[in-house]
Structures are given as C-alpha cells and as structure tokens.
Amino acid sequence: MVRQKLNIITLGVKDLEKALEFYEHGLGWKRSVASQGDIVFFPLGGIILALYPRHLLAEDITINDDGKGFAGITLAINTKSETETDDILTLVQSLGATILKPAQKVFWGGYSGYFKDLDGHIFEVAFNPFVQFDDNDNLIM
C-alpha cells in the first residue's frame, strides 16, 4: 500500500524566465518562498507545480533528453523516510515499473529515486528531510 498522494508536478522548461513570464506574471500565480535557484514552486492547494529547466530534470532522472520518449514532466511522491522511498521503489518494480534511478542520496540533501510506470510516465519517489507535511500529507511550502 502506498499513500494515495502525489506531492509535486514538475514541468521541464527550456527557458525558465519565459516560463515564469507565463505562469507567474501571466497567470498571476504566486511562487512559494521555498523556490530557489533554478526551481520555482507554485503551491496549488494539495499539490505543488514546479518549473525546472528541462535538461536539469533529465539529468536528475539520469536519462537522455534526446527527443525520444522524455515527456519533460514528472510526478513526485514525497515520502516520510528513506525506508519508505526504498519500499515504494521495490513495490513498483515488482508491479512491472522500470526503475530509472535507484534511490540514492542526492545533491539537494534528500534521498530519491525515479521510476516509470507501465506507460512510461515518470515518477520521483523522494524523501526530503527539509520539508514538513500538514495533516493531509500535503507538503508545507
């Protein structure tokens, strides 16, 4: 059993400034103060939309962005421990998902892995020790 929750939708973008013109200035969406550097977060109430340079997203997943197959979008399940991350990746692999990046310590201080489901949709399973959850398992951002 996996908590019935997704925490972050990440859109890979070619030009972050142009994407911000669209989402932040154009739609009028307010960024989270947790935004930093190349990543900008928009809390949507129950899930967070993140904008992140597409080549860095591909690099984080450890796949080639060669125009074939990488949709440039990921869905993140945020876990509450490294063990939960491991358990989910083990489960989804047993269900036929493909592990794209085994769970590991990552540069931003968390512990994360990626899988793709039976249809190639890419999910990150991440433990971030710097975030907190509210009572509805939403990330507080």
Place this chain on the structure above:
Amino acid sequence: MVRQKLNIITLGVKDLEKALEFYEHGLGWKRSVASQGDIVFFPLGGIILALYPRHLLAEDITINDDGKGFAGITLAINTKSETETDDILTLVQSLGATILKPAQKVFWGGYSGYFKDLDGHIFEVAFNPFVQFDDNDNLIM
C-alpha cells in the same frame, strides 16, 4: 488572473486494465465512484489522478498520437463557467500558448478546450456542469 489550481492529472494508458492492476490493486489506491466507462479517477487530496486510454486522450485533444510530441499526459484546470473557460484560453493564447482545441461543447456534456504551454505541456480548460467544488476549489469526487 487565473485561479492558482490544477484539478486533474490525466495519464494516457495503453491498457487500462493493466494500469488498474498497477495503480488500484498494486498501489492500493481507491477509485472515486465518479469513475465510469473508460475513465478511472483516484482522488489524491487536492488533485485527482485520472487514467484514460491514450488514444482516446489524443482524440479528445484532437492531436495525432504518432509517437512525436504527445507525452500522453494532460493537466486540467476546471472552471466554474463556460465564460471562465473562454477567458482562460484567450489569456493563455495572448501569453504565447498554442490553442490545440478551441473551447467547445464536448461529448460528456461539458465545455472544454486544450492548449499547450511554451514547452508543449498540454492543459485542458474545462467546465463540467455535473461536478461541484469544495471551499478550496477542489473537485468533489
């Protein structure tokens, strides 16, 4: 200004039964009673994950699923009127988005259109007269 909200993530799937083996039986996620026919909804708290046959999703967007460019995933903004749908599509077009399907009456009884953002991510903007929103603008499902 557009309400800072996304309501539905739709994953196009090649084989709905296999996808249900993964999400419903494998992960243990509970479907909404609003699921019917070829579409299955999983409420995630703040957003809904939908599984829908990929070829029907492409057909709904009115694009070819020729292996080039269609990521097989859409994000939906649910509006509260046909006018709001029109207004959002007009706004995003003025911001450089591409209208894939002008807003129109659709087979399930709603009024919907599709656009892609500057990076090709596909959004539906839909008024569904049969759904209600809670106080946080979440669809009640």
